[in-house]
Amino acid sequence: MATERVASWAVNLSYASLPPEVVQAAVSSFYNWVGCALGGASHPTTTIACEALTPFFGKPTSTLLGHKGARTDASHAALLNGIASHVHDYDDTHLATIIHPTGPVASALLAQSEALGGVNGKDFILAFVAGIEAECKLGLGVWPKHYDIGWHITSTVGSIGAAVAVGKLMRLERTPMQHAISIAATQVTGLREMFGTDTKSFHVGRAAQNGLMAAVLAARGYTGSLQAIEAPRGWARVVSTSNDVDAQVASLGREWEIARNAFKPFPCGIVVHPVIDGCIQLHREMAKGGVTAADIQRVHVRVHPLVLELTGKKTPQDGLQAKFSVYHGGAIGLVLGKAGPAQYEDSVVLSAEILNVRDKISATADETLGADETEITVDLSNGTTLTRHVRHAIGSVEVPMTTAQLEDKFIDQVSLVLGAEGALRASKACWALQGSESVGELAKGI
Amino acid sequence: MATERVASWAVNLSYASLPPEVVQAAVSSFYNWVGCALGGASHPTTTIACEALTPFFGKPTSTLLGHKGARTDASHAALLNGIASHVHDYDDTHLATIIHPTGPVASALLAQSEALGGVNGKDFILAFVAGIEAECKLGLGVWPKHYDIGWHITSTVGSIGAAVAVGKLMRLERTPMQHAISIAATQVTGLREMFGTDTKSFHVGRAAQNGLMAAVLAARGYTGSLQAIEAPRGWARVVSTSNDVDAQVASLGREWEIARNAFKPFPCGIVVHPVIDGCIQLHREMAKGGVTAADIQRVHVRVHPLVLELTGKKTPQDGLQAKFSVYHGGAIGLVLGKAGPAQYEDSVVLSAEILNVRDKISATADETLGADETEITVDLSNGTTLTRHVRHAIGSVEVPMTTAQLEDKFIDQVSLVLGAEGALRASKACWALQGSESVGELAKGI
Numbered sequence: 018m019a020t021e022r023v024a025s026w027a028v029n030l031s032y033a034s035l036p037p038e039v040v041q042a043a044v045s046s047f048y049n050w051v052g053c054a055l056g057g058a059s060h061p062t063t064t065i066a067c068e069a070l071t072p073f074f075g076k077p078t079s080t081l082l083g084h085k086g087a088r089t090d091a092s093h094a095a096l097l098n099g100i101a102s103h104v105h106d107y108d109d110t111h112l113a114t115i116i117h118p119t120g121p122v123a124s125a126l127l128a129q130s131e132a133l134g135g136v137n138g139k140d141f142i143l144a145f146v147a148g149i150e151a152e153c154k155l156g157l158g159v160w161p162k163h164y165d166i167g168w169h170i171t172s173t174v175g176s177i178g179a180a181v182a183v184g185k186l187m188r189l190e191r192t193p194m195q196h197a198i199s200i201a202a203t204q205v206t207g208l209r210e211m212f213g214t215d216t217k218s219f220h221v222g223r224a225a226q227n228g229l230m231a232a233v234l235a236a237r238g239y240t241g242s243l244q245a246i247e248a249p250r251g252w253a254r255v256v257s258t259s260n261d262v263d264a265q266v267a268s269l270g271r272e273w274e275i276a277r278n279a280f281k282p283f284p285c286g287i288v289v290h291p292v293i294d295g296c297i298q299l300h301r302e303m304a305k306g307g308v309t310a311a312d313i314q315r316v317h318v319r320v321h322p323l324v325l326e327l328t329g330k331k332t333p334q335d336g337l338q339a340k341f342s343v344y345h346g347g348a349i350g351l352v353l354g355k356a357g358p359a360q361y362e363d364s365v366v367l368s369a370e371i372l373n374v375r376d377k378i379s380a381t382a383d384e385t386l387g388a389d390e391t392e393i394t395v396d397l398s399n400g401t402t403l404t405r406h407v408r409h410a411i412g413s414v415e416v417p418m419t420t421a422q423l424e425d426k427f428i429d430q431v432s433l434v435l436g437a438e439g440a441l442r443a444s445k446a447c448w449a450l451q452g453s454e455s456v457g458e459l460a461k462g463i
Numbered sequence: 464m465a466t467e468r469v470a471s472w473a474v475n476l477s478y479a480s481l482p483p484e485v486v487q488a489a490v491s492s493f494y495n496w497v498g499c500a501l502g503g504a505s506h507p508t509t510t511i512a513c514e515a516l517t518p519f520f521g522k523p524t525s526t527l528l529g530h531k532g533a534r535t536d537a538s539h540a541a542l543l544n545g546i547a548s549h550v551h552d553y554d555d556t557h558l559a560t561i562i563h564p565t566g567p568v569a570s571a572l573l574a575q576s577e578a579l580g581g582v583n584g585k586d587f588i589l590a591f592v593a594g595i596e597a598e599c600k601l602g603l604g605v606w607p608k609h610y611d612i613g614w615h616i617t618s619t620v621g622s623i624g625a626a627v628a629v630g631k632l633m634r635l636e637r638t639p640m641q642h643a644i645s646i647a648a649t650q651v652t653g654l655r656e657m658f659g660t661d662t663k664s665f666h667v668g669r670a671a672q673n674g675l676m677a678a679v680l681a682a683r684g685y686t687g688s689l690q691a692i693e694a695p696r697g698w699a700r701v702v703s704t705s706n707d708v709d710a711q712v713a714s715l716g717r718e719w720e721i722a723r724n725a726f727k728p729f730p731c732g733i734v735v736h737p738v739i740d741g742c743i744q745l746h747r748e749m750a751k752g753g754v755t756a757a758d759i760q761r762v763h764v765r766v767h768p769l770v771l772e773l774t775g776k777k778t779p780q781d782g783l784q785a786k787f788s789v790y791h792g793g794a795i796g797l798v799l800g801k802a803g804p805a806q807y808e809d810s811v812v813l814s815a816e817i818l819n820v821r822d823k824i825s826a827t828a829d830e831t832l833g834a835d836e837t838e839i840t841v842d843l844s845n846g847t848t849l850t851r852h853v854r855h856a857i858g859s860v861e862v863p864m865t866t867a868q869l870e871d872k873f874i875d876q877v878s879l880v881l882g883a884e885g886a887l888r889a890s891k892a893c894w895a896l897q898g899s900e901s902v903g904e905l906a907k908g909i
Binding site for chain 2: 062065066068069070072073074075076078090091092132166167168169199200202203204205206207208209210211214215216219220223230233234236237238239240241242244245248250251252254255
């Protein structure tokens with residue numbers, strides 16, 4: 018049932034049926050993704066993969082974002098843009114499942130749109146929404162046990178989302194779409210054990226490739242199981258012990274998951290965000306009062322238990338590890354008042370001024386706090402104490418990033434690659450996705 | 464421990480330390496695999512994938528076996544040769560785990576050997592053995608629950624085997640080899656739900672690609688988890704509830720799994736083999752007595768319960784489904800006295816003469832029988848009854864295929880692609896693997 022239902026819903030979805038807020042969320046998600054992909058393009062996790070795989074590159078149909086107009090085949094573009102877009106842990110989050118939904122779907126879709134040609138903004142948005150909805154509904158269907166067991170849900174369901182998106186772009190009919198879902202579902206890519214290594218973002222790019230390949234094969238009549246998701250030995254039962262797939266799939270088109278997509282204000286695990294948010298606020302307060310980091314004696318944060326479970330790393334040794342350290346997050350907030358990719362560079366992570374404050378931070382798990390909540394206390398050498406209670410961190414459903422903040426984030430990342438002017442031009446082009454006559458031309462222009 | 468142990472064992476393995484029977488098993492496995500890959504090259508499951516993916520093909524460094532010398536990049540060659548080698552379910556079986564071990568490993572290894580150049584037969588055999596041992600030991604480590612849950616063990620562990628083989632070929636040191644294992648392990652490809660569809664053999668090719676990519680990335684310094692296999696949320700615990708990995712890995716180099724590799728005499732699930740074997744024997748007996756299929760009234764087979772669970776399909780509609788039908792297997796044995804790929808063509812599966820006998824076959828599960836055992840009773844219209852007890856089917860450890868039978872199987876498949884003379888030439892070349900100065904030249908010559 019579920020496989021057929023997802024397929025037929027996606028196949029029948031029309032642009033006219035998309036509510037305006039869904040289209041808006043799609044454009045914002047794409048916009049944020051492009052910024053992240055450009056921002057991650059020169060990260061070693063991206064460039065090493067690019068160099069290692071160059072011998073396999075095919076006909077250059079598709080843009081490698083942030084590589085000065087370089088192009089490769091659609092599959093490698095999907096992989097490398099996917100890696101780049103996730104490498105700073107700065108992308109987006111479907112908060113109910115902590116899926117980072119856009120990476121796998123947009124990476125596959127943009128690459129294949131360029132390869133096929135003749136894809137306009139509306140075609141793209143339609144396929145993108147189909148992919149994101151399939152991805153998140155199936156994610157909800159196997160949540161939370163799927164994640165608890167140890168699967169990186171972003172890539173495991175991302176493969177399927179990418180297949181649905183590319184399948185929709187290629188106008189698959191229902192049965193081939195079921196096969197595309199099936200071929201994607203059988204490629205279960207992503208163990209959480211890889212967090213903190215290059216392979217975490219590799220998952221996102223590989224999921225994009227998995228889905229792209231699944232759709233391309235299915236378009237030619239390749240077969241998988243028509244009951245891939247729900248069969249007794251199908252995907253849902255093999256990868257999880259929780260199974261709410263039927264109910265979740267039944268809500269397709271009634272409750273839009275993309276409207277629940279949130280954008281990351283900081284390039285690290287979302288559970289660290291309340292602490293960073295509060296520490297940045299405290300940094301501003303201290304700056305106003307002429308207080309500096311040197312005056313900090315002790316810092317204590319109370320956080321939801323998940324924060325320490327996922328990001329309890331006390332002495333991260335590099336930028337990747339620092340993403341899993343609430344202590345580093347707090348320190349950069351207090352010392353630098355900022356937490357962008359630059360504050361997760363290895364050199365910053367190991368700098369004396371950060372280590373000094375980082376090692377003064379202690380943390381307590383408190384079950385009464387929400388996952389997006391924190392209480393912070395800073396004892397200063399003059400004997401005074403500053404406190405801050407963050408009820409909902411910036412980037413949560415309650416306190417979403419504003420368009421201006423999203424733009425700042427984009428410009429901040431993209432200027433480093435394209436320069437200030439280029440960043441503004443790219444920003445304008447991406448916001449104009451809906452009216453674009455050719456997504457291929459749009460990508461070329463970035 | 465396990466990740467490091469597998470890596471360091473593979474890195475330190477030398478050709479001189481390989482026992483002669485291990486080298487012989489490696490050559491036979493390679494030989495059998497080439498025959499299967501050539502035999503499956505023109506199957507639609509291979510050719511559809513080839514056509515669908517042509518737009519992605521890179522620099523032609525590596526041979527597409529059975530495609531008149533056509534070449535593509537190593538990754539696509541690994542995929543397509545892998546698919547071809549498994550599509551007839553005719554390859555090989557590590558009987559303790561029912562892994563078909565050579566497909567993922569040889570497909571990746573041959574393709575990358577050609578791409579790198581300068582690989583001789585001994586280099587190839589050494590890397591091949593390292594990959595097969597890693598693959599089978601890890602398979603034993605998660606067997607049987609891994610398979611019971613619904614994973615296609617051939618491809619899930621095949622990815623890792625391929626990574627170790629290519630990593631060995633590329634002379635990775637221990638730490639990069641651990642990363643290669645890790646990047647391969649995170650790509651858990653293959654649900655049993657896909658059995659009976661194109662995607663089953665896709666798994667084998669995709670596993671080859673997964674492993675190849677993992678090794679190529681790791682060779683450039685890409686990182687995964689150094690405890691990918693054994694970590695609390697590592698591969699073994701995520702994909703299985705049985706875990707004997709440590710003990711299995713400890714026996715690396717002491718007990719050689721490749722020496723336990725068996726070659727399939729018939730192109731279908733191994734559990735059907737006793738019935739086919741017995742029915743072919745009965746066909747010969749009937750032929751001697753002047754009895755034909757038209758004289759058959761009723762057939763009854765008693766089999767191990769697994770046979771009906773895995774291959775209980777009563778009315779297969781095509782060749783792929785027929786591989787999962789003990790009824791079709793029995794019918795071709797009795798009627799045609801042969802069970803090669805030709806007897807699994809759609810036209811044969813649906814022919815009146817086969818349907819007529821197939822529908823007269825009944826089967827009973829009997830727990831007292833071994834998995835490679837069967838008792839067959841054929842009632843004839845003249846009132847007599849023929850019986851046959853197969854204690855161990857041909858292709859089992861007890862009754863392995865002889866070299867002559869393996870050669871017949873090779874020639875039978877390869878003649879259709881290369882003609883009789885070409886098949887003999889290819890046979891000779893493959894048997895001479897050990898002395899080959901260039902595996903690339905060997906592949907080109909096939």
